Structure formats: C-alpha cells, structure tokens
Amino acid sequence: MTTPSSMFGGDPGTATLARISTEFDAIARQMSTVSAEFAELRRIVAHPDDPGRDTAPVSQPAPHTPTPGLTPPMVATPPRAPGRPPGTPPQPWTPSRPPFFPPRQATTAPPPPPGAAVPTPMPRPPIMPPPTTPTFPPTTPTFPPAGPTPRVAAAARPAGPSMSERIGAAAERGLIGKILATAGVGVTLIGVALLLVLAAQAGILRPEFRVAGGAILAAALVAGGMWLRGRTDGRIGAIALTATGIAAGYLDVLAATRIYEWLPIVPGLGVAGLVAAGGLVLAHRWRSEHLGLLVVVPLIVLAPVLAGGLDTTLIAFMVVLCAASAWVQVGRDWIWLHTVRLAAPTIPLTLVGLVGLAGWNAPGSSDPVFAAAVAVVVVLGVGGALLSMSTTRHREVVAGLASATTIPALFAGSAMHLPGAVILQTSIALVLIGTVLIGSGFIGSGAATRVIPDSVAQIWSATALLLLFVAVLVTFDGTVAVAVLLGLATVTGLVARTWSTTSRVLLAGSSVIWAIGFAALLDAAPPYVLADADLIGRAANLEVVVASLFGASGALILAAGWARLTDERVSRAAHIAAGVVVVYALTAISVTAGVLVGGPDGFLAGHVLATTCWMALAGAALAYARRRGGAARTAAVTGGLVLVAAAIAKLFLFDLATLDGIFRVIVFIVTGLILLGLGAWYARALQDDPAKSRSATTV
Template identity: 90%
Template sequence: MSDRIGAAAERGLIGKILATAGVGVTLIGVALLLVLAAQAGILRPEFRVAGGAVLATALVAGGMWLRGRTDGRIGAIALTATGIATGYLDVLAATKIYEWLPIVPGLGVAGLVAAGGLVLAHRWRSEHLGLLVVVPLIVLAPVLTGGLDTTLIAFMVVLCAASAWVQLGRDWIWLHAVRLAAPTIPLTLVGLSGVVGWGAPGDSDPVFATAVVVVVVLAVGGALLAMPTTAFPEAMAGLASATTIPALFAGSAMHLPGAVILQASIALALIGTVLIGSALSGTRARFVPDTVAQIWSATALLLLFVAVLETFDGTVAVAVLLGLATVTGLVARTWSTTSRVLLAGSSVIWAIGFAALLHAAPPYVLADADLIGRDANLEIVVASLFAAVGALVLAAGWVRLTDEALSRAAHIAAGMVVVYALTVISVTAGVLIGGPDGFLAGHVLATTCWMVLAGAALAYARRRSGAARTAAVTGGLVLVAAAIAKLFLFDLATLDGIFRVIVFIVTGLILLGLGAWYARALQENPSEPDSVTAA
C-alpha cells in the first residue's frame, strides 16, 4: 500500500486529491459566512458580501501567482476554481438572500465572473479549469432565477454562445459538451413538462423556437469549424445532434404549426449541410466525414418522422410515413455515403407504416364486403402503393449491402408485401369506384394480379441463374398455388354471377399461357437445371 501511495504521489494524484478537498472545505466556509452568518446575525450584510468578494479576489490572485511557480499548476487551478466559485456564491447572496440585485443583473455579474475564469482557462490551456468555471455557473443559474423560466433559458443560450470562443485552438470535447448541455437540458425539460401535462403551448413559442434554433446552429457550426482538426469528429456530430432533442418535444411546448415548421426546418438544414459537406468532402479539409454525415442524416430522418406523426393522423399518416420511407430508400440507393444509415432508418419507418397499414386494412376486412365498404378510403390505396414501391426499393438497397442469404430473404419479403399491397389496392379501389359490385370486381382483379405477378416471377427467373433463379421460380410457383387456392376457397364461394365466370376464365387463360410459354422456353433451352425442369 505504501508503494502505491508513493507512486500516486509521484504522479501528482495526492496533490490533486488534497487540492480538491481544499476546494470543497473552503466553499463550505464561504457558504457558512454568507448564509449561516446571516441567520445568526453575525456581521452586517455589507461586510459578509464584501468579505466574500475579497476572499474570491484573493484566491484568484493566489492562483495566478502560484501558476508562475514551478510545479504550481495543480494548486493554481484549485485556488482559481475556488475563487471563482466563491464569486458565484457572493453573487447568489447579493441576488437571492439580500435582494440587492435583480435577477438579470445578477446573472450578468455571474457571467462576468465566468468570463474571467474562461480567459484564464484558455490562457493556461486547462480544460479542467474551464469545467470548474462553467459547471458551477450552470448549477447556480436555476437558483438565481428560482426555477425553469424564460430568463434561465435566455441566460443559458447566451452562456453557450459567449463561451464558444474558448474552443478556438482547443480540442476540449468535455467543455464543449457541457456548454451545449447548458441550454439543451432546460429546453428539453420545457418540452417534457408539456408531455406530462405540467405546461401548455403559449406565448413562449417564439422564445422556445429561437432558443432551439440558436443552440442547433451553434452546435452544428462549431462542429463544422472543428471538423478538420478535432480528434473527436463523431462525438462533435453526436453532440450537435443531441441539441435537436428539444425540437422532438416541440409539439408539447409550442402550437402545432410552429412545432412542425421548427422540426422540418432543422431537418432540412441538416440535410443541406450534409449534402454540401459531402460535396466538399473530396477536398483536403473533409468538412463532413462519412460518419458525421450518417449521424446527421439519421437525426434529420428522426425529426421528419416526428413531424409527420404530429402533422397527420389516421390513414393519412400511414400513407405519408410509407411515402417518407420510400423516398428515403431511393435517396439511399444513390447516396453511398450514408446508405446504411438511411436504409436502416427508412426500413424502420417503413415497418411502422406497414404495421399501421395492416391494422387499417387487415386481411379479414378485405374478405368482408361490409367491413371494407365501411373502412375503404383513398389514403389506404395510396399507402398500399407506397408500401409496395417502398418494399421493392428497400429490398434492392439491402441486396447491395448484404450477403446472398439475406438478399434472398429481402426479395421474398418484398414479394409478399407487393402481393398484399396489390390486393388491398384492387379491393379498396373497387369498393370506392363501384360499391358492392366493385368489391367483387376488386377480388377478380386481385386474383388476376396474383397470376400476373407469378408470370413475372417466372419470366424474371429465365434471365437469372443460380440461387436467384431458384428463388424466383419457387416464388412464382408458390404464388400460382396461392392464386388457385384463393380461386377455389374464396372466389368460388364469395363471387357470384358474371364475376365468378370472369375470374375462372381469366385465371385459366393465364395458366394456359404460362404453361405454353414455359414449355416452349424449356425446348429452346434444353440445358435447363433439373430443379427448374421438374418445376
């Protein structure tokens, strides 16, 4: 144990521990001077505050003197941090205990104390001192304001902006995180208070929106400026994304139109930043590396997702979600920088949208004329169209990035979705156009679409080889079997009159055509694999 203690002393650890303990004990003494002395009536208030100011000045001066001595860095930082914290306590006493200063001037004086401390931290190249200056001020500000209000938010935003210069020439990621957390945390609490019912949208809309925008701009702008030299690009990007958290709760802190505009504007700004930065990434500076582009793209997609949920509801929201997923998947196919993140995000959104579509138009509703007649609307048709297109786009995107087994699974899943989506479109559109007769016509069209898709799968198989060919043939034949099963188990019992005749004739003719075409194709290519020939 004594050897370890000796080694710790050599590393300076013992000095840091003693200095930290000294900071704590001294601050307790200052608190006793300012608070308990007031309760006991010891000294006049003027002497207490003046004594605190003199002690704060003396501690800072002692730290500056000690900084110039050999091996005095640890002690200098401890003394200076203690002096600055003492200054904070003095401002607290003058503002809250004796009420000599209004809240805003009190915050201004505390900010001036912090500014002096940050100047010393920058000159001494000490992130530790910078943290000891900023963190106590963040804790002090709510005490001065008496809680979470507009004054506190404004002060935190000003603190974040006014302390940005400290990062110049310094790669201080922890201080950067604390600076951004100062306004982000109270803004998030404002949003959460609305979620749990402690607040409601009101006259603070402009203040909240302006504060969120300013903080996001400071975070993204600071990250872009630091990107060429920082050793923590992912952390800088993640912190910038974290400042958008209050915007996610804007719907509970603002009126709905303003909240949606705020979310969409930030999302579009992030997308534009990534686009411009990626275009410049070929230069030596690399303003937006790939990982940063992925983080900000995912953040933008999340903001758009929340904006859609807050703007729309019902089947309209389902259609818009599936449309957003489809568009994002198309962008991912042409944008290799963030393809995996965008594909993953769009896949999640598509899955949520498709689950909602299944809830709005489940299979049992499609089989009941009364239920589908009650629930049918144009939004379901549009959502089904986006579901089919999105499934194909996302499957094609994942095929480029995954192995053969996952590619086959993606194609099979996309095929099943397309079949179901076309069924929903056929039946729902039929009901919307023709009512009860349209329901029957829709099922005729659905069965026909199944057969056409089966033929398309078999034709696709003719141009492929290996596993892709086998999968396409298998899928086509399964779909033929499903169409025949639907024909005899559902259509024969449900359809009547001319519709029953039409569906049997059309399905039979398609089967005849497929059989004749495939037999001729086998004769033209006698080297067909055994599995396909047997099929």
Template identity: 60%
Template sequence: MTTSSSMFGRDPGVATLARISTEFDAIARQMSTVSAEFAELRRIVENPAAQTGQRSAEQAQASPLTSPTAASAPTPPASPPPMTTPPMTTPPMTMPMAQHPPTAWSSPGRPPNQGSSSYGPPARPVPPLPGPHPVYAPVAQRPSAPRPPRPPARPLSERVAAAAERGLVGKVLATAGVGVTLIGIALLLVLAAQAGVLRPEFRVAGGAVFAVALVSTAIWLRRKSGGRTGAIATAATGIAAGYLDVLAATKIYEWLPVVAGLAVAGAVAAGGLVLAYRWSSEHLGLLVVVPLIVLGPVLTGGLDMTLIAFMIVLAAASAWVQWRRDWIWLHAVRLAAPTIPLTVVGLSALGGTNTAHTGFQFAGATLVVIGLGFAGALVAMPTTRFRAVLAGLASATTVPVLLAGEVMDTAGAVALQAAVAVLVIGITVIFSAVRTERLGPLPDVVAQIWTATSLVVLFVAILVCFDGPVAVSAMLGLATVTSLVARSWSATSLVLLGGSTVIWGIGFAALLDDMPPYVLAQARLVEGNASLSIVIGSLLAGAGAIVIAVGWTRLTAGDLARVAYSAAAVVVVYAVTAISVASGVLIAGPDGFLGGHVVATTCWVVLAGAALALARRRTGSERTAALTGGLVLVAAAMAKLFLFDLATLDGIFRVLVFIVTGLILLGLGAWYARALQSERFPGSSTTTPGTGTPLRPS
C-alpha cells in the same frame, strides 16, 4: 511324341490340377518369406536397442581383425537343398498352406527369427534392418523455465503514498475544497438574505471581493514551484463565486436587468476560461463550468428561461476554448449546460406542466444550442481525435426538439422540427461535398451519425403533424423516399437504408392494424375500414418494400437478398389485394367488394407472370428465386380462385374471375413454353412442307 495328356493317363483335368498345384506351391513359398520379414520388422520395432546390440555382436564375431580363429577357419555357407519336382501324381484337392511361427533357430543353417514353411526350400536370409529413423526417435523436452513468482499486492498505505506522489491526492482535496467553499458562498447569499444578516450591498460586495481575492491568490500560486494544483482549485473557486454573486444581484436583489446580469456573468466565465486556456488546464475549465450548472438553479429558485439563457451564454462564451485544444470533456459539459434544462422543460410539458407561454423562447433557445453544437463540431473536426464523439454530442443537442410537440402548438413544433432536420441534412450534404484547406470532406462516421439524426427528427415531425391512417401513409412515404436516396449517397447508404427499413416496418405494422388481412375477406368489415388513406398507404407499402429489397440486395450477400425479395413479394401481394378491395368498396359499395376480389385474383396471376418474365432475364440463384416465387404465386391464385372466389363471388363476378384468370394462365403458359424453346434453340425455325412457310417450334 508323348503329350501331357498321355503322361497323366490321357486325362487333361489331371494335368491342369498339377499345374495349379505347382503354382500354389510357389505362392505358399512367397507368403512364407513375407511372413518372416514381417516378424523380423515387428521384433526390430518392439526392441530396437537389442537388435542393434545383437547386430554389433555378430559383426564383431565375424570380423577377421577381432577373431583370428574365425578368420582361419571360415564356415562355408550352407547350401540350400535342391529343388525337387513333385511327383507326377494326382495332387490332393486341398493344398495346406499352414505357416509355422518364427522361432529362434527353426532349422540348422537358417538365420534366427525366420519362419519355416511346409513347402519348398527355405527363404533367403533377410539382412537386419537399421534402427528407428531419427524423425521417430523420442525428442528430448527442454525443461521449461520456472515462472517468476507473482509479486504480492501492495498494501493500501503504499498505494495511497504512490498516489500522493503523483499528485492525485492533492487534486482530490482541492476539488473537494472547491465544492465546500462554493456551498458556503451559496449559503451566504441565500440564507443571509432570508435572515436579514448584513445589508444586501455588503453581501454582494463581500462576495465580489472574496472572488477577486481567490483569483489573485491562484495567480500568485501558479508562479510558485509545485503550485499548479492549488492554483487551479483556488481560481476555480473564485470564478464560481463570481458567478453566484452576479446571479444573486440579478435574480435575488434585481439590481441588474437580465441582459446586463447575463453579460456580466459571461465576462466572468470568459475570464476563468482565459486562465484555463493559458494554463492549458482542462481541469480548471471543468471546475469553472460544472459548479455553475449544479448551483445555478439553487439561486434562481428552480428552472426558468433566465437560467436557460444564462447557460446558453456560458456555452457560447466558452466555445473559443476548443481552438487548438482537444478538450472533449469540457466541450461535452458546456453543451450539456443548456441542453439538459431544455430537455427538462420538454419532459415537464410531457408530464402535464403548462408551458404554452414559453413556446417561442423554447424554439429560439433550441436553435441557438443546435447551432453552437454543430458549429463547434465543424471547427474542431480537422484536428480532433474524437470525431465520432463530437458528432454524437452535436446530435445530442437536438434532443429537446423531439419534445417540441409538448411545449409548442402543432404548427410551431412541426415547423421547428422540419427546420432542424433540413439544417442537419444540409450541413451533412454540403460539408461532405465541399473540400477546403481548412475543412476537408466530412468523415463517413460523422455523416452517418448526422444523417440518422435528421431521419429521427423527420420521423418525430410526422408523428406530431399527422394522426391515424394519414400518419401511416406519411411514414411509408418517408421510408420509400429515404430508401431511394440511399442508392445515390454511398457514404450513408447503410444508415439510410437501415433507418428507412425501421420506419417502413413501423408504418407497415400500423397499416396492418388498420386493415388486417382477415378484414379483406368480409364485406361488412371492409366497408367500415376502407378509406383513401388505406389505399395510398398500401400503394406506398408495396413500393417501399420493393425499393428496400433492391437496396439490401445491392449492399449485402445473396442469402439476405433472397429473404428480402421473399418478404417484398408477400407485402406486394397484400398491398395489391388491399388496394383492389378497398378501392372497389369506396367506388361501388358492396358490389365493389366482389369486383375488387376479381381484380385482386387477376393481379395475382399478372404478378406471377411478371415474376416468370423476370426469371427469364436472370441467371443463377436470382433466376431460381424469381421462378419459385412466380410458381408459388400461381398456386396461391389458384387456391384463392377455388377456395374463396368460388364460394364468395356470385353471378357475373364468378364468371369473370374464372374466364379472365383462365385466359391469362393460357397465354402465360404458351408464352413461357415458347420462350423456353427459343432459349434452348436460339434462332431455330422449320418450314412447313410444300408451303415454304417458316414453322417455329411451339
């Protein structure tokens, strides 16, 4: 039997090359087929319509129904050339695999657009591909509807005419008439008295008759069709004229005592507001109150307690108008009537005006106005649409209290501010917890506004009561207590925590001003600045920083929590150092400065150990933050030990700080390694060979 090796001259390499050549021939034929198919696909993609038409023409030519000649003489299919076996000779080492580009008719019997290959038989005809998929066909765009042309702006005359149809022009004219008429009445009362025109009795009586006539005319107009606007303006003019007449009889001619004059003025105001309530017109209520606020000081000759008392009576007399009426503008104006004059009194005292004799009256008037503001807000709260606005207006009545320190003595001002703060926070707590049929729970937004108000008043009271480092300690204490309260009062936690953070920041900035960090490194400067207030303030600063950081961590995301913990760690390190050094100086003088730094370095290492211990009890990002903080604090303690303590301390203090710090670090390292081993292998223990003694991993 002849083997392949004998056929090729007994050379196995020649047979292997022959087999490889055959395989390459087959690969070349396959590549030629693929190239032809890609060429056809490209032609279809580039000109799908021509391909579709050509395909239709070929089908029509080949159909027996439309071409009888073709049907009678069918063309036999061209038989492919036979497969030829390459001669069994040594093939060349390089096999050409060149592929001819596709042509229309490469060879007889070959379909169009088929490439030719230099190897093997021609490829089988490829059926024409269909046209593009409907998804990829061009989509007809629906013509967009033309936009309607923008109407031209109406002329000014047409807009004025439309406003007149709505009654706006009539209201504007009526309001202007009210103002002009009231100015005329004021001029009648003031200028006539200065010029001696008519007797005082005729002036006052004429003003009263004129006021009654105007109100009567307004009532008659109200009954007529379309007379509402004129009736409101006329009634407002008559009622304001009555106010001015009463003030003239009380202040200018002094016919009525102040109490009687205020009572009559309150009766006039009540009558005007009765009309406003019956006519359901907030506009009339505003026209009753606003002119009096503007023209009252003209008749009284300026701002005094008589005018303030009258404004308080006006605010009290108009409180009932809010019943079943959500008139927020009238509510704001009647509270502003006494609040603005009281604020002006405080600002005048701040500017240097002597108001010592009005301190008690100022305190009483302020408490009455605050009571009116909060009582009105609580009564209207269940039915109003403006809860936050009502709460803000009630809080605005406490603005004069912030200036009490300029009007009153220190004890009286602090007592007034503390009373107001307790009153506001008490109202907030009680009405947040109490649920009745008429008064439901206080809305959260109202509780937050009033809580912030009480916090501001307390902060101002601290500034009035204390001064210097004592004020710093008081501010830090207030911030710490407030942040603790924020943990239990969920409705106002964010407000309390934000307020405590602001107050703590102000107090800590003042503490840094009294005891800057660089002072702690110089004994002479520490001796001049050290005090018990600094020690207490540093203690409260560190405690407040920790409580505030925990509070923000509970309420916010993790990124802010890490920032809060990092800031708290820095503050605690400063506070510990300030407490140690200041206490040492207060106790032992210059030697206490050295001993204080020994204690400070030791405390830094102890704090680092506490942070590492905390890291063992936490997971995730909290563990990473605590571990990082502990290691950073260890590095800081080592830097302080070698850069500051080694150069500054001497004698026994230098020895102590190195020995104590070294022992703490040794114990800390041993404990941490043991704890880490226990965590990796919980409950694991080994036994010492020959003794049976359990040997725990170190």
C-alpha cells in the same frame, strides 16, 4: 608333446570345461574389482570433504597366471547381427572393453634334433561360438505411486508494492496535492457561504460588509492563483485557488441578487457571466480544461438558483453562456468542456418539453423563445462540430453531441403550438440533411470538398430521419399518418440506394419506419376485412390505397437495398417478404378501389382484378427468371409457380363461392386464358434457349 587332451585323459570335453572354469574365475576377479570401485565411489559421495580418503589405495586384482598346459581362452566370435543374411562375412569387431586376460605371448618351439621324428599335432577341437542368451524386457509391472499426485507448484508472483510505496507513487504523480487542493476548495466555499448566509441570519456584519468581504476574498484567491501559477510546480495550487475565487464570486453575486435583492435577475446573471468569462480566459491561457470545468459547472448549478427556477430567463442565460464560451474551444480539443457547454442549454430546454408532455404548465410553452433557443443551440452544436472536425480526435463524439442538441425539438409539440413545432422539426431535419449532402461532397466538387467523414454523416442522417418521423406522428393521425410513414420510408430507401456513404444507416432507419407503417396498415385493413364486403365497405378510404401503394414499392426498394449490402440468405429472405407484401398490397388496392368506385359490385370486381393481378405477378416472375441464372432463377421460378398455385386456390376456394353472375364467368375465363398464355410462352422460351431448357427441367 603334452596336449590339453592328454592332460585331461585325452577327453576334449574336459578341456573345454577347464577353459570355461578359467574364464569364470577371471569374471569373478573383474566383478570384485568393479565392486571395490563402487564402494570407493560411495565413500567419496558420503564424505566429500575428507581429502585424505581420496588417496586410499584401491585393491587391484591379482595378475592372471595361466595354468600350464591350458590353452588361453579364445575371443568368442560375436553373434550375427540381426538382419544380416547368412553367409555374409562378419565385420571386424572391436570389443568395448579390454579382454579379461592379456593376449597370449607367442612362443617359438626349439627346433627338433636332427633325425628326430616330427610329432604330428593333434587336431584342435572346433571352437564353438558361445550360446547367445536372448534378453527380454522386465516383466515386473510398474504401478503409479500411492496417494495423490503431487501438484507442481506455480511460479511465485512478484510481490506488489506496499501501501507506503503506493502512497509515495501517488505523491510523485501529484495526486495527493490534487486531493488536498480539492478539499481546500470545498472548505473555503463553505466558509464563504457561512459568511454570506449564516452571518446575515445572526446579524454579525452589515450586508454591505458581507458582500464586499466576499468580493475581496474572491479577488484575493484569484490573484493568489495567478501569482502561484508563475512559480515552479505551482500549477495544481494555482488552478485550485483560481477555481475557489471564481466560485466565491458566484456566491457573492447570488447573495446580492437573491438574498439582498440589490440586483435584478438579468443584471445578476450578467455579472455572473462576466465572472465566468474571466475564469475561462485564464483557463484558455493556462491550457487547463480542469479550470474551465470548475468555472462552467458551478455556474450551471448556480444559474437556476439565481433565476428562481425553470423559466425563459434561465433558458436565455444558458443559451448566451453556450454561445459566449464557444471561443474557448478554439485551438483546444477539450471534449468534456464542450459537452458541458452544450448540455447547459439543452437540459433546461428538454425539461421544458417534458413538463409540457406531462400535462403541466410549461413556462414559455407557446412562446417563440423556445423555438429560437432550440434553433440557436442546434446551430452552435452543428457549427462547432464542423469547425473542429479537422482538428479534433473525437469526431464521432462531437457529432453525437451536436445530434443531442436536437432532443428538445423532439418535444416541441408539447412546448409550443403544433404548426410551429412541425416547422421547427422539419427545418432542423432539412438543415442536417443539407449539411450532410454538402459536407460529404455529394453536392459540390466531390472528394475535394468533403469535410464530413462517413461516420458523422450517418449520425446526422439518422438524426434527421428521427426528426421527420416525429414530425409525421405529430402532424397526422389515422390512415393518413400510415400513408405518410410508408411514403417517408420509400423515399428514404431510394436515397439510401443512391447514397452509399450512409446507406446502411438510412436502410436500417427506413426499414424500421416501414415496419411501423405496414403494421399500422395491417391494423387498418387486415386480410379478413378484404374478404368481407360489409367490413371493407366501412374501412375503405383513399388513404388505404395510397398506403398500400407505398407499402409495396417500399418493400421492393428496401429488399433490393438489403440484397446489395448483405449476403445471399438475407437477400433471399428479403425478396420473399417483399413478394408476400406486394401480393397483399395489390389485393388491398384492388378491393378497396373497387369498393370506393362501385360499392358492393365494386367489391366483386375488385376480387376479379385481384386474382388477375396474382396471375400477372406470376407471369412477371417467370419472365424475370428467363433473364437470370443460378439461385436467382430458381427463386423466381419457384415464386412464380407458388403464386400460380395460390391464384388457382383463390379461384376455386373463394371466387367460386363469393362471386356470382358475370364476375364469376369473367374471373374463370381471364384466369384460364392467362394460364394458357403463360404455358405456351414459357414452353416456347425454353425451346428458343436449349441451355435454359435443360436447367429448367431440374426445377
């Protein structure tokens, strides 16, 4: 029997080389087939519209005919998977593609003849697994493309509407009609003015015909507006025609009053008011705030011309206009018309006060008409705000407008005599405070009677505080004003502590007033004056004592108020500032009172008392620390020890050099006894409370 080894001279290595050569031939044929398929695919991609080419035959590799006498290639055993321990039997392996050669058909050898010797098969060489070539990643470096990196194009925004489309949309909204109607109003009024004024100068018509023609034109325009109102889409035109007719009526009244002098000033203003009343009736019925503004605004501009300037007649007319037009707001939340109504009398009254403040001759400066007008306007503003508080959407704005009506009262001191001005300012402030107390439920049955929200209460409380502040400045001067300002700040701080609805506003306002008063106190009695007997002798008075008392109490009250409403850092800063103020105030009270009572000897006695007070404050701080814990205890102990150190420094640096005789002896003995008492008492207190003793050792 011929074996592969015998065919190649019996060399097993030659047989292996033959098998490898056969396998490489099969691989070459397979690669040729793949290349042909890629060429066909490239052709299909290059000519997708040529169907005839798709059916072209693809060359098939020639079937493999095994060489006689060669053993077909054996399927190589796959390499051991990474991570599999050696000795583990390999898992069944399925090739990912068909083998290059068809499987060898099993052939059955014919049985040997009887008696023939059976040849012994030669042992086959062991099949070695093909060497596995390790694969490495490509080592060729990659570089970014040269040139700037292309930027990604942003998404294109949709094109906006063109100009013609915008004009068309405006026309659909009625804007074009409003513009044309407004222009028509202006042109028509110019024509009426030419009829009444220029025609009179040229002598074209008699005055009676001019005024009558203006009245007829005004009535015709109003009638046309009423007729147009009943037609479809005639609202804009109706408002424009009616406003033009009312304005023409104003001009006609102006001509009859000022140009031809047929009507006195008061009847002329009355006729203009009747014209305005008719226009406001139409505005209320048509539910048009625009028409109401077109009725009231021209009248406000026209009234000074009719009255001939800023005088009591103009003020009275504006107040009557504000009161007579109040009914228009019933059932209507017209904030702009409400603003214009209140501004009509407020602006002239404020101008009167400013004119008097500038030193000019203010009309009606000593006349009670000013006070009555201011009071009526404030009542109209506050009353209107209260009536509309449950229906309006602009509560804060309405409350602010009511507060704005009190602006003329701030300048009352320049428009009228001083007592009357103070009474007016104080009365308005008390009315606001009472309104807030009752309306916010502070006085009454509580929340059931509450008709004023917190924001409105804060606005009116701040307004009342401002009026009282101005009243104090107008009434008092010098150190008396300082004492009253500090007293006002102290009382306001107490009110803020018990009244939570407006506490922040009142605390802020009282803090500002207290800061102004305390700055004035420092100017009247600075620290260096307290250390000089001659200077304090000239500056000492009872007002400084009272102001210092209010300054100290106000500082403590305000510090407690801010500590209740703010964080710990602000609270700590407020208490430190209050402690410094209290030390200064006690020193000023002691020295000033001593000078007032005993003269030069009182100055020495006052400083003895001041040093003693410092030590007493230190003891109070340490006693306060016993009842507290944490940061409050640490702050109190620190403050007490700092005050003790300051008292000892004052004792040796000032008292020892300034005091003489018995006063020096007294101050040292008293201070030493207080120190001994504090030390003994504090040590005993710590022994009584071991927990606090342990915490105090860390201080």
